[in-house]
Amino acid sequence: MRDVKPQIREIEMEIKAYHYTPGPLGLRWLEGIKKGIIMAAKCRKCGNIFIPPKIYCPKCFSEVEDLVELREKPYLASYTIIYRDFNGERLSTPVIVGLVRFKGVDGGLIHYIEGPVEKLAIGASLEPVFRSERRGSITDIEHFRLV
Amino acid sequence: MPKIALVGMGYTGFTRSSEHLSFREMVYQAAVKAYNDAGGIDPRRDVDAFISCQEDFWEGVSISDEFAPDQLGGVLKPVYTVTGDGLHCVANAYMMIRSGVADIVVVESHGKPSEIISMSDIVWFSTDPIYVRPLKLPNPHALQALEARVYMRSRGLRREDLGLYVIQSLGNALLSDRAPYAAKLDLDGYLEAEYVVDPLTAYDIARYSDAAIVAVVASEEIARKLTDQPVWIDGVGWATEISTISMRSMEEDVATKLAARMAYDQANVKDPRREFDFAEVDERYSYKAIQAIEALGLARIDTVASDLRDGSFSRSGSLPVNPSGGALGEGVPLEAHGLARLLSAYEQLRGRAGRAQLSDAEKAVVHGWRGLGTSSSIVLVLSR
Numbered sequence: 001m002r003d004v005k006p007q008i009r010e011i012e013m014e015i016k017a018y019h020y021t022p023g024p025l026g027l028r029w030l031e032g033i034k035k036g037i038i039m040a041a042k043c044r045k046c047g048n049i050f051i052p053p054k055i056y057c058p059k060c061f062s063e064v065e066d067l068v069e070l071r072e073k074p075y076l077a078s079y080t081i082i083y084r085d086f087n088g089e090r091l092s093t094p095v096i097v098g099l100v101r102f103k104g105v106d107g108g109l110i111h112y113i114e115g116p117v118e119k120l121a122i123g124a125s126l127e128p129v130f131r132s133e134r135r136g137s138i139t140d141i142e143h144f145r146l147v
Numbered sequence: 148m149p150k151i152a153l154v155g156m157g158y159t160g161f162t163r164s165s166e167h168l169s170f171r172e173m174v175y176q177a178a179v180k181a182y183n184d185a186g187g188i189d190p191r192r193d194v195d196a197f198i199s200c201q202e203d204f205w206e207g208v209s210i211s212d213e214f215a216p217d218q219l220g221g222v223l224k225p226v227y228t229v230t231g232d233g234l235h236c237v238a239n240a241y242m243m244i245r246s247g248v249a250d251i252v253v254v255e256s257h258g259k260p261s262e263i264i265s266m267s268d269i270v271w272f273s274t275d276p277i278y279v280r281p282l283k284l285p286n287p288h289a290l291q292a293l294e295a296r297v298y299m300r301s302r303g304l305r306r307e308d309l310g311l312y313v314i315q316s317l318g319n320a321l322l323s324d325r326a327p328y329a330a331k332l333d334l335d336g337y338l339e340a341e342y343v344v345d346p347l348t349a350y351d352i353a354r355y356s357d358a359a360i361v362a363v364v365a366s367e368e369i370a371r372k373l374t375d376q377p378v379w380i381d382g383v384g385w386a387t388e389i390s391t392i393s394m395r396s397m398e399e400d401v402a403t404k405l406a407a408r409m410a411y412d413q414a415n416v417k418d419p420r421r422e423f424d425f426a427e428v429d430e431r432y433s434y435k436a437i438q439a440i441e442a443l444g445l446a447r448i449d450t451v452a453s454d455l456r457d458g459s460f461s462r463s464g465s466l467p468v469n470p471s472g473g474a475l476g477e478g479v480p481l482e483a484h485g486l487a488r489l490l491s492a493y494e495q496l497r498g499r500a501g502r503a504q505l506s507d508a509e510k511a512v513v514h515g516w517r518g519l520g521t522s523s524s525i526v527l528v529l530s531r
């Protein structure tokens with residue numbers, strides 16, 4: 001009887017229809033990204049500087065109000081090359097994904113990495129490449145380039 | 148203080164798919180077996196409370212916990228759902244009994260991933276909607292690969308070392324009746340595999356399977372009435388690191404370390420390497436199992452790689468890990484995976500592990516993790 005398929009096999013759900021609130025610091029952070037600036041949250045109480053920004057300090061639980069601009073170049077804290085998708089299908093072009101961190105900053109950003117493969121290494125220096133048309137999203141950064 | 152015991156377990160599935168039964172019917176079958184195993188208890192009469200570990204998105208039903216009672220025999224009784232690994236249910240049962248609100252509690256977890264058509268989307272839907280999800284990475288396993296690279300680098304683990312772990316675990320799984328992906332593999336075969344998300348190949352990433360598992364947890368007094376072979380829960384601990392992936396340490400499994408400390412304190416475990424006869428750990432990824440072995444205190448940071456190469460964690464080693472296989476051979480039945488580890492430990496401690504039985508099995512540590520992208524771990528100490 002195994003070939004008797006259940007009658008209701010698949011129902012599409014509108015699971016992706018949500019609004020997500022980035023919060024006051026997140027909004028300012030995304031506005032910074034729109035201007036081509038990467039900032040980090042800074043806790044007045046314990047001095048913790050961190051991204052992604054939140055209004056609560058993950059270290060000391062204080063309320064956080066400030067963002068500071070990160071002027072130094074970030075570095076590659078880890079990376080992977082994706083060759084196949086979740087279902088095992090080979091990608092036409094493998095993509096590099098990295099954990100992008102900034103010196104002295106807790107956390108970081110997960111993002112696409114591009115550039116010469118011989119420079120692909122933990123600790124490699126990076127610079128953000130912004131899209132010309134930006135709308136205040138993490139994807140306003142097209143990728144981080146190995147330099 | 149009175150002790151708390153596992154007195155019965157039952158399962159169904161561990162197949163790649165199970166189309167003929169709904170997941171609730173699978174739970175029913177597992178429950179019937181668990182109640183028989185627990186000396187033939189009647190859930191309508193004998194059980195004080197029921198706990199289910201499940202997630203709405205896996206079920207495809209919102210507020211799916213409302214559907215939990217019927218298939219367990221829990222209608223008109225205290226029932227609640229924990230969104231966590233199945234072992235989190237056991238921790239809750241332990242607390243209910245310890246606090247005196249119940250003497251006998253049933254826990255269940257199940258997973259039927261073969262029904263989930265948009266698995267990749269649902270997994271990706273669990274990531275941060277503002278800072279991660281818009282990136283639409285083609286494979287969410289990449290998030291774990293980032294951690295794998297940092298961990299392997301910090302411990303001097305090479306690709307061959309992951310291969311050793313995989314070969315051992317898939318081989319152990321050949322001794323199990325619950326392992327559809329068990330295989331005899333050699334190092335050449337492992338190294339031939341292409342990367343899926345470098346440094347992980349398809350061998351390093353556990354696949355899915357369908358299963359339902361039910362356990363009966365009881366106070367010492369009830370346990371001694373129901374069975375001659377109670378399996379004592381000597382300690383439970385759990386912890387979560389931090390939700391933001393980029394803020395995690397990656398060099399070590401902090402959550403498992405903290406969870407182990409909590410459980411070991413209760414169970415008075417001082418020297419985990421010597422005191423346990425075997426360990427059951429989450430191995431949704433090969434590297435993650437090695438990281439867990441270390442975080443559980445079963446290997447030192449500086450020797451975990453050499454211990455692995457020496458075969459310390461093989462069936463004949465000083466501390467067998469997943470002696471009847473783990474997620475790589477069994478597949479991952481979603482939230483039920485932790486209960487699968489518990490089931491293997493339970494069988495070993497009762498001397499009922501069949502071909503996988505170890506000669507020495509008196510005390511074990513059982514570990515669970517919530518899987519891709521999560522940092523929640525849970526640890527149980529068991530003895531017979």
Ligand SMILES: [Zn+2]
Nearest residue numbers: 043046057060
């Ligand atoms: Zn702070």
